[in-house]
Amino acid sequence: MEHMDHSTQMRDLGLRVTRGRLAVLEVLDQLPHSSAETVVAKVHEDLPDVSIQSVYNVLNDLTEQGILRRFTPPHSPALYETRVNDNHHHAICTSCGRIEDVECAVGHAPCLTPSDDHGMVIQIADVLYQGICEDCRKSGAA
Ligand SMILES: [Zn+2]
Ligand SMILES: [Zn+2]
Ligand SMILES: [Zn+2]
Structure with missing residues (x-):
């Protein structure tokens, strides 16, 4: 973009x-x-x-x-x-804290539909992927 x-x-x-x-x-x-x-x-x-x-x-x-x-x-x-308005998500390595952008498969917010919205008009679904990055896996940190 x-x-x-x-x-x-x-x-x-x-x-x-x-x-x-x-x-x-x-x-x-x-x-x-x-x-x-x-x-x-x-x-x-x-x-x-x-x-x-x-x-x-x-x-x-x-x-x-x-x-x-x-x-x-x-x-x-x-x-x-500075990357705004594309509803992209983040993946964070829980070992070293490295953060990567992840394109939103849907591209607009909210990209997840709640099973129950409790009567709210849902505007954003915050998605944060958490895992262990390749470098950390290779160095045996996890
Ligand atoms: Zn890492
Ligand atoms: Zn980002
Ligand atoms: Zn999304």
Whole structure:
């Protein structure tokens, strides 16, 4: 899936294009599924004067605007990525914590129909695959 140019993406939503926002998006294009802490460290490599708080604000704002997706695997801080709106899922290795994207076979949310919706209009089915990755299996960690 092609990434829309982030400046265009923000302008379309009526958001101000700032170098802090662009820096955060660039980091997450390169390192999807990064924690806020990783994003701060990476942004600071190029822009040491951007405050930690402003990076956190950018992450929250862009997640609310739907430009970033946040998900929180078990035993992990919240992770961010720029791949949004395709309802993809994640597979996590429970041994090393490695995370991979998994295309949704259905492609839209919700992709699972609950056996009983309890009268709710279901919007999302969160799917998280958990297992042991190939590297960990080879190294005998599991
Ligand atoms: Zn692993
Ligand atoms: Zn992902
Ligand atoms: Zn799915």
